[in-house]
Amino acid sequence: MSNFANIGKRIIELTSCHSTNDYALDLITKSEAQAGDIVYAKNQMGGRGQKGNIWLAPKGENLTFSLILTPSFLRPAYQFELTVFISIALIRYLKSKAIEAEIKWPNDIYVEGKKIGGILIENKIKGSKLGFSIVGIGLNVNQTDFGMLNATSLQLVNHQKYSVYEELFNTFKYMNDVYDSLKRGEDIRKEYMRYLIGTDHEILFDDGEQFLSKVVNVDDFGALELDKNGIIKKYGIQDVKFVKL
Ligand code: BTN
Numbered sequence: 268m269s270n271f272a273n274i275g276k277r278i279i280e281l282t283s284c285h286s287t288n289d290y291a292l293d294l295i296t297k298s299e300a301q302a303g304d305i306v307y308a309k310n311q312m313g314g315r316g317q318k319g320n321i322w323l324a325p326k327g328e329n330l331t332f333s334l335i336l337t338p339s340f341l342r343p344a345y346q347f348e349l350t351v352f353i354s355i356a357l358i359r360y361l362k363s364k365a366i367e368a369e370i371k372w373p374n375d376i377y378v379e380g381k382k383i384g385g386i387l388i389e390n391k392i393k394g395s396k397l398g399f400s401i402v403g404i405g406l407n408v409n410q411t412d413f414g415m416l417n418a419t420s421l422q423l424v425n426h427q428k429y430s431v432y433e434e435l436f437n438t439f440k441y442m443n444d445v446y447d448s449l450k451r452g453e454d455i456r457k458e459y460m461r462y463l464i465g466t467d468h469e470i471l472f473d474d475g476e477q478f479l480s481k482v483v484n485v486d487d488f489g490a491l492e493l494d495k496n497g498i499i500k501k502y503g504i505q506d507v508k509f510v511k512l
Contacts, residue, residue, distance in 0.1 A: 273303035275439035283310035287333040347489030381419035
């Protein structure tokens, strides 16, 4: 049996839907999902982002899709590895487009200080294992007007228009490569840390008080380690804000 992750072997293509993550969850609940499935919506009307935010994507301009995985080789405590995997895959994909991207902890993808992509991972735990994972990805492809948002797109960076559907296929190679590395137990953390914003310069953070720190580390469970006035503190995603990159 091939160990290849088969990401993208089956694509569920929707003209429009509320949220591809919700649609993927529905497939899982109905036992109709297979590992590697992609749920892709040309028009996502109720996209969800991190911390309960909404994710807006003008019809047909950007990539909005969800990947379904069955990472039974990972214990739930180590689910942050999925964040590491997908962040690296997107960074490598963007590199293939001559775009040098960075990761803003935990999994925002930035180019030239502006957000180009976001990730929302939702897991279904089965006993002591991760049963299913839904990896939702929003990538700005052809959008050029973001209003007040600090965001960018492939088109804005590279001054060319892309076929959104073609770019969906172009991401599969990178997702398969990195997921296979993760499954084989290879150390993908080093690459994640290499692209993380703030390991080489101080950033202004806010945990209720503002302070300057470099990113000291990200621990095995995904907590951000910062140096707050000489003391190393660990933060979850709700506990700290990036004020200035
Ligand atoms: C973020 O807040 O940065 C995460 C955004 C994730 C958006 C994607 S778009 C496809 C998938 N379906 C959703 O409802 N959300 C994710």
